[in-house]
Amino acid sequence: MxxxxxxxxxxxxxxxxxxxxxxxxxxxxSDFRGPNGLWKRYSPEIASADFLRKDPKSFWEFYSVRMRGLFEASxxxxxxxxxxxxxxxxxxxxxxxxxxxxxxxxxxxxxxxxxGTMRRSYCSTCFEPYESSEVLKMIDQGQNPPLCKCGGVIRPDVVLFGEPxxxxxxxxxxxxxxxxxxxxxxxxxxxxxxxxxxxxxxxxxxxxxxxxxxxxxxxxxxxxxxxxxxxxxxxxxxxxxxxxxxxx
Ligand SMILES: [Zn+2]
CATH class of the missing domain: 3.40.50.1220 (TPP-binding domain)
Structure with missing residues:
Protein backbone atom coordinates (compact mmCIF):
# COMPACT_ATOMS: atom_id res chain seq x y z
CA MET A 1 0.00 0.00 0.00
CA SER A 30 -7.47 21.32 18.96
CA ASP A 31 -6.23 22.03 15.45
CA PHE A 32 -5.96 25.82 15.27
CA ARG A 33 -6.85 26.25 11.64
CA GLY A 34 -9.12 23.28 10.98
CA PRO A 35 -12.93 23.49 10.87
CA ASN A 36 -13.17 23.10 14.67
CA GLY A 37 -10.00 25.09 15.24
CA LEU A 38 -9.33 27.08 18.35
CA TRP A 39 -9.23 30.31 16.34
CA LYS A 40 -12.86 29.83 15.35
CA ARG A 41 -13.64 30.36 19.04
CA TYR A 42 -10.92 32.80 20.08
CA SER A 43 -9.31 35.67 18.25
CA PRO A 44 -5.64 34.88 17.44
CA GLU A 45 -4.83 38.28 18.89
CA ILE A 46 -5.19 36.84 22.39
CA ALA A 47 -2.07 34.68 21.88
CA SER A 48 0.08 37.61 20.80
CA ALA A 49 3.05 39.15 22.60
CA ASP A 50 1.20 42.48 22.54
CA PHE A 51 -1.85 41.06 24.26
CA LEU A 52 0.28 39.44 26.96
CA ARG A 53 1.82 42.85 27.73
CA LYS A 54 -1.46 44.75 27.72
CA ASP A 55 -3.72 42.25 29.48
CA PRO A 56 -1.78 39.38 31.10
CA LYS A 57 -4.84 38.31 33.12
CA SER A 58 -7.03 37.64 30.06
CA PHE A 59 -4.05 36.12 28.26
CA TRP A 60 -3.66 33.60 31.06
CA GLU A 61 -7.41 32.95 31.30
CA PHE A 62 -7.17 31.76 27.70
CA TYR A 63 -3.76 30.15 27.89
CA SER A 64 -4.41 28.19 31.09
CA VAL A 65 -7.32 26.46 29.28
CA ARG A 66 -4.96 25.39 26.50
CA MET A 67 -2.36 24.19 29.01
CA ARG A 68 -4.87 22.16 30.99
CA GLY A 69 -6.01 20.49 27.76
CA LEU A 70 -2.40 19.63 27.08
CA PHE A 71 -1.79 18.05 30.47
CA GLU A 72 -4.78 15.76 29.87
CA ALA A 73 -3.57 14.71 26.40
CA SER A 74 -1.24 11.84 25.65
CA GLY A 116 8.54 26.41 21.72
CA THR A 117 6.74 24.28 24.31
CA MET A 118 3.75 24.80 26.60
CA ARG A 119 5.31 22.45 29.15
CA ARG A 120 7.62 25.19 30.35
CA SER A 121 7.22 28.85 31.24
CA TYR A 122 9.56 31.64 32.28
CA CYS A 123 9.55 35.12 33.78
CA SER A 124 9.33 37.80 31.11
CA THR A 125 11.51 40.11 33.25
CA CYS A 126 14.32 37.98 34.76
CA PHE A 127 13.89 34.79 32.64
CA GLU A 128 13.62 32.54 35.69
CA PRO A 129 12.28 29.19 34.38
CA TYR A 130 9.05 27.65 35.72
CA GLU A 131 7.28 24.37 35.08
CA SER A 132 3.93 25.16 33.49
CA SER A 133 2.23 22.77 35.94
CA GLU A 134 3.55 25.01 38.73
CA VAL A 135 2.19 28.12 36.97
CA LEU A 136 -1.25 26.51 36.63
CA LYS A 137 -1.22 25.93 40.40
CA MET A 138 -0.57 29.63 40.99
CA ILE A 139 -3.57 30.49 38.79
CA ASP A 140 -5.69 27.90 40.65
CA GLN A 141 -4.76 29.65 43.88
CA GLY A 142 -6.06 32.93 42.50
CA GLN A 143 -2.76 34.38 41.36
CA ASN A 144 -3.64 35.66 37.89
CA PRO A 145 -1.53 36.90 36.25
CA PRO A 146 1.07 34.50 37.69
CA LEU A 147 4.03 36.50 38.95
CA CYS A 148 7.68 35.68 39.45
CA LYS A 149 9.46 36.33 42.76
CA CYS A 150 10.92 39.43 41.06
CA GLY A 151 7.44 40.76 40.30
CA GLY A 152 7.64 40.07 36.56
CA VAL A 153 4.82 38.38 34.66
CA ILE A 154 5.40 34.69 33.95
CA ARG A 155 4.76 33.61 30.34
CA PRO A 156 4.68 30.28 28.52
CA ASP A 157 7.89 29.29 26.67
CA VAL A 158 6.13 29.40 23.31
CA VAL A 159 6.41 31.59 20.26
CA LEU A 160 3.50 34.04 20.41
CA PHE A 161 2.05 35.85 17.42
CA GLY A 162 4.39 38.69 16.61
CA GLU A 163 7.50 36.83 17.83
CA PRO A 164 10.16 35.13 15.69
ZN1 LIG B 1 11.44 37.21 37.43
Missing amino acids: YEKIVEYLLSSSYQIAFTGAGMSTGSGI ANPSHKALAEMERMGLLKWVITQNIDGLHQQGGSRNVIEIH VKEIERALKIASRADLVMAIGTSLTVYPANLVPRTVKENGGRLIIVNMEETPLDEVADEVVRGQVEKVLPEIVEEIKSELGKVR
Whole structure:
Protein backbone atom coordinates (compact mmCIF):
# COMPACT_ATOMS: atom_id res chain seq x y z
CA MET A 1 0.00 0.00 0.00
CA TYR A 2 2.89 2.36 0.79
CA GLU A 3 5.57 0.59 -1.30
CA LYS A 4 7.02 3.83 -2.71
CA ILE A 5 7.19 5.54 0.68
CA VAL A 6 8.86 2.51 2.27
CA GLU A 7 11.31 2.30 -0.61
CA TYR A 8 12.17 6.01 -0.32
CA LEU A 9 12.64 5.78 3.45
CA LEU A 10 14.90 2.74 3.20
CA SER A 11 17.01 4.16 0.36
CA SER A 12 17.57 7.57 1.99
CA SER A 13 20.36 8.29 4.44
CA TYR A 14 19.14 11.42 6.29
CA GLN A 15 15.40 11.34 6.84
CA ILE A 16 13.54 14.01 8.80
CA ALA A 17 9.92 14.69 9.70
CA PHE A 18 8.23 18.07 9.75
CA THR A 19 5.03 18.00 11.79
CA GLY A 20 2.05 20.23 12.54
CA ALA A 21 -1.25 20.38 14.39
CA GLY A 22 -2.78 17.40 12.53
CA MET A 23 -0.31 15.23 14.44
CA SER A 24 -2.05 15.95 17.74
CA THR A 25 -5.74 16.10 16.80
CA GLY A 26 -5.80 12.33 17.50
CA SER A 27 -4.70 13.20 21.05
CA GLY A 28 -7.66 15.52 21.49
CA ILE A 29 -5.66 18.72 21.02
CA SER A 30 -7.47 21.32 18.96
CA ASP A 31 -6.23 22.03 15.45
CA PHE A 32 -5.96 25.82 15.27
CA ARG A 33 -6.85 26.25 11.64
CA GLY A 34 -9.12 23.28 10.98
CA PRO A 35 -12.93 23.49 10.87
CA ASN A 36 -13.17 23.10 14.67
CA GLY A 37 -10.00 25.09 15.24
CA LEU A 38 -9.33 27.08 18.35
CA TRP A 39 -9.23 30.31 16.34
CA LYS A 40 -12.86 29.83 15.35
CA ARG A 41 -13.64 30.36 19.04
CA TYR A 42 -10.92 32.80 20.08
CA SER A 43 -9.31 35.67 18.25
CA PRO A 44 -5.64 34.88 17.44
CA GLU A 45 -4.83 38.28 18.89
CA ILE A 46 -5.19 36.84 22.39
CA ALA A 47 -2.07 34.68 21.88
CA SER A 48 0.08 37.61 20.80
CA ALA A 49 3.05 39.15 22.60
CA ASP A 50 1.20 42.48 22.54
CA PHE A 51 -1.85 41.06 24.26
CA LEU A 52 0.28 39.44 26.96
CA ARG A 53 1.82 42.85 27.73
CA LYS A 54 -1.46 44.75 27.72
CA ASP A 55 -3.72 42.25 29.48
CA PRO A 56 -1.78 39.38 31.10
CA LYS A 57 -4.84 38.31 33.12
CA SER A 58 -7.03 37.64 30.06
CA PHE A 59 -4.05 36.12 28.26
CA TRP A 60 -3.66 33.60 31.06
CA GLU A 61 -7.41 32.95 31.30
CA PHE A 62 -7.17 31.76 27.70
CA TYR A 63 -3.76 30.15 27.89
CA SER A 64 -4.41 28.19 31.09
CA VAL A 65 -7.32 26.46 29.28
CA ARG A 66 -4.96 25.39 26.50
CA MET A 67 -2.36 24.19 29.01
CA ARG A 68 -4.87 22.16 30.99
CA GLY A 69 -6.01 20.49 27.76
CA LEU A 70 -2.40 19.63 27.08
CA PHE A 71 -1.79 18.05 30.47
CA GLU A 72 -4.78 15.76 29.87
CA ALA A 73 -3.57 14.71 26.40
CA SER A 74 -1.24 11.84 25.65
CA ALA A 75 0.83 10.73 22.66
CA ASN A 76 -1.17 8.93 19.97
CA PRO A 77 -0.10 6.12 17.58
CA SER A 78 1.35 8.65 15.10
CA HIS A 79 3.80 10.02 17.68
CA LYS A 80 4.75 6.48 18.65
CA ALA A 81 5.25 5.49 15.00
CA LEU A 82 7.75 8.33 14.47
CA ALA A 83 9.58 7.37 17.66
CA GLU A 84 9.80 3.81 16.37
CA MET A 85 11.21 5.01 13.05
CA GLU A 86 13.85 6.96 14.97
CA ARG A 87 14.82 3.79 16.89
CA MET A 88 15.02 1.89 13.59
CA GLY A 89 17.50 4.49 12.33
CA LEU A 90 15.08 5.76 9.69
CA LEU A 91 14.45 9.21 11.17
CA LYS A 92 17.16 11.63 12.27
CA TRP A 93 15.04 14.53 13.48
CA VAL A 94 11.48 15.60 14.12
CA ILE A 95 11.05 19.32 13.49
CA THR A 96 7.69 20.30 14.90
CA GLN A 97 5.43 23.35 14.88
CA ASN A 98 3.55 21.84 17.83
CA ILE A 99 3.98 23.11 21.38
CA ASP A 100 2.41 20.14 23.15
CA GLY A 101 5.54 18.07 23.86
CA LEU A 102 3.79 14.90 22.65
CA HIS A 103 6.63 13.81 20.35
CA GLN A 104 8.89 13.43 23.38
CA GLN A 105 6.11 11.76 25.35
CA GLY A 106 5.70 9.34 22.44
CA GLY A 107 9.40 8.42 22.69
CA SER A 108 11.13 10.65 20.12
CA ARG A 109 14.48 11.95 21.31
CA ASN A 110 15.67 14.30 18.55
CA VAL A 111 12.97 16.95 18.47
CA ILE A 112 13.21 20.61 17.52
CA GLU A 113 10.24 22.68 18.67
CA ILE A 114 10.31 25.76 16.48
CA HIS A 115 7.28 27.27 18.22
CA GLY A 116 8.54 26.41 21.72
CA THR A 117 6.74 24.28 24.31
CA MET A 118 3.75 24.80 26.60
CA ARG A 119 5.31 22.45 29.15
CA ARG A 120 7.62 25.19 30.35
CA SER A 121 7.22 28.85 31.24
CA TYR A 122 9.56 31.64 32.28
CA CYS A 123 9.55 35.12 33.78
CA SER A 124 9.33 37.80 31.11
CA THR A 125 11.51 40.11 33.25
CA CYS A 126 14.32 37.98 34.76
CA PHE A 127 13.89 34.79 32.64
CA GLU A 128 13.62 32.54 35.69
CA PRO A 129 12.28 29.19 34.38
CA TYR A 130 9.05 27.65 35.72
CA GLU A 131 7.28 24.37 35.08
CA SER A 132 3.93 25.16 33.49
CA SER A 133 2.23 22.77 35.94
CA GLU A 134 3.55 25.01 38.73
CA VAL A 135 2.19 28.12 36.97
CA LEU A 136 -1.25 26.51 36.63
CA LYS A 137 -1.22 25.93 40.40
CA MET A 138 -0.57 29.63 40.99
CA ILE A 139 -3.57 30.49 38.79
CA ASP A 140 -5.69 27.90 40.65
CA GLN A 141 -4.76 29.65 43.88
CA GLY A 142 -6.06 32.93 42.50
CA GLN A 143 -2.76 34.38 41.36
CA ASN A 144 -3.64 35.66 37.89
CA PRO A 145 -1.53 36.90 36.25
CA PRO A 146 1.07 34.50 37.69
CA LEU A 147 4.03 36.50 38.95
CA CYS A 148 7.68 35.68 39.45
CA LYS A 149 9.46 36.33 42.76
CA CYS A 150 10.92 39.43 41.06
CA GLY A 151 7.44 40.76 40.30
CA GLY A 152 7.64 40.07 36.56
CA VAL A 153 4.82 38.38 34.66
CA ILE A 154 5.40 34.69 33.95
CA ARG A 155 4.76 33.61 30.34
CA PRO A 156 4.68 30.28 28.52
CA ASP A 157 7.89 29.29 26.67
CA VAL A 158 6.13 29.40 23.31
CA VAL A 159 6.41 31.59 20.26
CA LEU A 160 3.50 34.04 20.41
CA PHE A 161 2.05 35.85 17.42
CA GLY A 162 4.39 38.69 16.61
CA GLU A 163 7.50 36.83 17.83
CA PRO A 164 10.16 35.13 15.69
CA VAL A 165 10.16 31.32 15.53
CA LYS A 166 12.91 29.55 17.49
CA GLU A 167 15.81 27.58 16.12
CA ILE A 168 14.71 28.08 12.53
CA GLU A 169 18.36 28.36 11.47
CA ARG A 170 19.20 25.01 13.02
CA ALA A 171 16.06 23.50 11.47
CA LEU A 172 17.01 24.81 8.03
CA LYS A 173 20.61 23.56 8.39
CA ILE A 174 19.24 20.12 9.20
CA ALA A 175 16.82 20.39 6.28
CA SER A 176 19.69 21.24 3.94
CA ARG A 177 21.43 17.97 4.94
CA ALA A 178 18.30 15.84 4.61
CA ASP A 179 17.57 13.75 1.54
CA LEU A 180 14.01 12.98 2.59
CA VAL A 181 11.35 14.87 4.53
CA MET A 182 7.96 13.61 5.65
CA ALA A 183 5.59 16.55 6.15
CA ILE A 184 2.92 15.24 8.50
CA GLY A 185 -0.33 16.82 9.66
CA THR A 186 0.61 20.27 8.47
CA SER A 187 -1.08 22.57 5.98
CA LEU A 188 2.39 23.83 4.92
CA THR A 189 1.10 27.38 4.76
CA VAL A 190 2.89 28.92 7.75
CA TYR A 191 5.99 30.90 6.83
CA PRO A 192 8.88 30.54 7.64
CA ALA A 193 8.28 27.04 8.99
CA ASN A 194 7.28 25.69 5.58
CA LEU A 195 10.80 26.51 4.39
CA VAL A 196 11.84 23.21 5.98
CA PRO A 197 10.17 20.93 3.37
CA ARG A 198 10.92 23.42 0.59
CA THR A 199 14.64 23.36 1.46
CA VAL A 200 14.80 19.57 1.29
CA LYS A 201 13.00 19.56 -2.05
CA GLU A 202 15.14 22.34 -3.52
CA ASN A 203 18.28 20.37 -2.61
CA GLY A 204 17.03 17.41 -4.59
CA GLY A 205 15.63 15.46 -1.64
CA ARG A 206 12.31 13.66 -1.53
CA LEU A 207 9.11 15.03 -0.05
CA ILE A 208 6.37 12.82 1.33
CA ILE A 209 3.18 14.50 2.53
CA VAL A 210 0.68 12.90 4.94
CA ASN A 211 -2.22 15.24 5.64
CA MET A 212 -6.02 15.27 5.70
CA GLU A 213 -6.31 18.31 3.45
CA GLU A 214 -4.55 19.49 0.32
CA THR A 215 -1.35 21.50 0.73
CA PRO A 216 0.39 24.00 -1.57
CA LEU A 217 3.31 21.57 -1.94
CA ASP A 218 1.25 18.55 -3.04
CA GLU A 219 2.13 19.00 -6.69
CA VAL A 220 5.89 18.95 -6.07
CA ALA A 221 5.72 16.07 -3.55
CA ASP A 222 7.03 12.60 -4.45
CA GLU A 223 4.15 10.94 -2.58
CA VAL A 224 0.98 12.34 -1.04
CA VAL A 225 -1.20 10.40 1.40
CA ARG A 226 -4.61 11.86 2.28
CA GLY A 227 -5.61 10.40 5.61
CA GLN A 228 -5.52 10.42 9.38
CA VAL A 229 -1.92 10.47 10.50
CA GLU A 230 -2.56 8.26 13.54
CA LYS A 231 -3.77 5.57 11.15
CA VAL A 232 -1.34 6.07 8.27
CA LEU A 233 1.98 6.26 10.17
CA PRO A 234 1.61 2.98 12.10
CA GLU A 235 0.66 1.29 8.79
CA ILE A 236 3.84 2.62 7.19
CA VAL A 237 5.89 1.33 10.13
CA GLU A 238 4.28 -2.11 9.75
CA GLU A 239 5.17 -2.12 6.03
CA ILE A 240 8.76 -1.15 6.81
CA LYS A 241 9.00 -4.07 9.25
CA SER A 242 7.61 -6.58 6.77
CA GLU A 243 9.94 -5.24 4.07
CA LEU A 244 12.94 -5.52 6.41
CA GLY A 245 11.82 -9.03 7.38
CA LYS A 246 11.98 -10.26 3.78
CA VAL A 247 14.97 -12.34 2.72
CA ARG A 248 16.93 -10.37 0.17
ZN1 LIG B 1 11.44 37.21 37.43
